[in-house]
Amino acid sequence: AQSVSQHNHHVILSEAASLELGCNYSYGGTVNLFWYVQYPGQHLQLLLKYFSGDPLVKGIKGFEAEFIKSKFSFNLRKPSVQWSDTAEYFCAVHNAGNMLTFGGGTRLMVKP
Amino acid sequence: GAVVSQHPSRVICKSGTSVKIECRSLDFQATTMFWYRQFPKQSLMLMATSNEGSKATYEQGVEKDKFLINHASLTLSTLTVTSAHPEDSSFYICSARVAGVYEQFFGPGTRLTVL
Numbered sequence: 001a002q003s004v005s006q007h008n009h010h011v012i013l014s015e016a017a018s019l020e021l022g023c024n025y026s027y028g029g030t031v032n033l034f035w036y037v038q039y040p041g042q043h044l045q046l047l048l049k050y051f052s053g054d055p056l057v058k059g060i061k062g063f064e065a066e067f068i069k070s071k072f073s074f075n076l077r078k079p080s081v082q083w084s085d086t087a088e089y090f091c092a093v094h095n096a097g098n099m100l101t102f103g104g105g106t107r108l109m110v111k112p
Numbered sequence: 113g114a115v116v117s118q119h120p121s122r123v124i125c126k127s128g129t130s131v132k133i134e135c136r137s138l139d140f141q142a143t144t145m146f147w148y149r150q151f152p153k154q155s156l157m158l159m160a161t162s163n164e165g166s167k168a169t170y171e172q173g174v175e176k177d178k179f180l181i182n183h184a185s186l187t188l189s190t191l192t193v194t195s196a197h198p199e200d201s202s203f204y205i206c207s208a209r210v211a212g213v214y215e216q217f218f219g220p221g222t223r224l225t226v227l
Contacts, residue, residue, distance in 0.1 A: 032214045043220035044156075044205070051214070090155060094214050100146070100207075102155045 002027040004093050006103035013081050014111050021076040021106050023065075023091030032094040033074040035065055038105075039087045047089075050074065061085070083112045115139055116208050118219035125196055126227055133191045133222045135206030141186035142208030146216060147179070150203040162189050196226040 007022040025031065035047040048059025055067040065076045074091060091103040115138040125131050135145055144163050148156040160181050162168040168181035178200075180192040189208075193200055203223050207216035 034215075036218075044218040046215070049215060099158065099161075100216055101158075104155045 002093060002095055002099065002101050004091055004101050004103035006089075006091055006106050008106045009104065010107045010109070012109045012111065015083055016080050017110075019076070019078040019081045019085070019108070021089055021091075021108070023074045023076065023103055025072050025074070025091075025093040025101075027072075027093060027095050029095060033065070033067060034092040034094070034100075035059065035063070035074070035076050036090045036092060036102075037087045038090065044090070047076070081108075081110045083110045086110045114217040116142075116206065116217045116219040118204075118206055118222050120222060121220060122223045122225075124225045124227065127197055128195055130192055130194045131196055131224060133193075133204055133206075133224075135189045135191070135208070135219050137187045137208045137217070140208075140210060140217075142189075143186065143211040144209050145183055145189040146207045146209075147181060147189075147191050148205045148207070150205060150221070152203075156205060159191075193224065196224070198226045200224065201226045 003026045005024045033050040036044045037047050038044050047063050048057050050057045050067045058064045063078050067074050086109050089106045092100050094100045117136045119134045146161050147159045150156045158171050159174045160168045160170045162181050162183035164183050164186050170176045183189040203221050205221040207218045209216045
């Protein structure tokens with residue numbers, strides 16, 4: 001069965017620090033990859049997605065992610081976080097079986 | 113575009129009652145809708161997938177007789193939690209997508225509390 005792992009459950013950073021959240025998946029076939037963000041009290045919003053092409057994907061709010069096929073990874077990065085980035089981040093993988101599988105989520109707290 | 117709404121946003125009910133949650137795609141026709149459950153501090157777990165006009169497909173471990181899903185139109189799916197119990201208290205989230213498009217658009221969720 002497909003699984004998605006997010007290594008960091010909780011991350012605490014100071015403003016302006018760089019961010020990298022890990023995401024690995026276990027599916028050998030073609031996948032589509034997503035990062036979603038859930039701000040406190042709000043619904044899931046799409047940050048970025050990878051379907052094909054350039055493995056370095058740029059999303060909203062200065063986020064980017066790199067798809068490394070050989071490592072089955074799709075890590076999320078931001079060079080300089082802001083207090084407003086405090087949220088929970090979910091990696092998700094969509095496979096040919098038509099199923100979207102979410103990772104366990106990473107809670108990011110950015111201290112002002 | 114691609115807005116999905118859910119109603120109600122919060123519901124509190126007594127044990128043994130049934131609760132219906134609506135999921136609507138406001139500006140597009142959703143051929144497929146998904147229902148997820150999110151327990152506190154946990155990730156989203158897919159409960160079922162419903163295609164308009166056909167029976168829902170439930171994930172392993174999800175009781176179809178307890179969680180009734182109806183997808184009667186291209187813009188509306190409903191989840192009915194029958195004979196709710198306190199352990200059914202959770203955050204229920206729906207999503208919707210268009211045929212041939214992988215991206216799902218998520219609703220704001222419904223927080224169910226069963227007393």
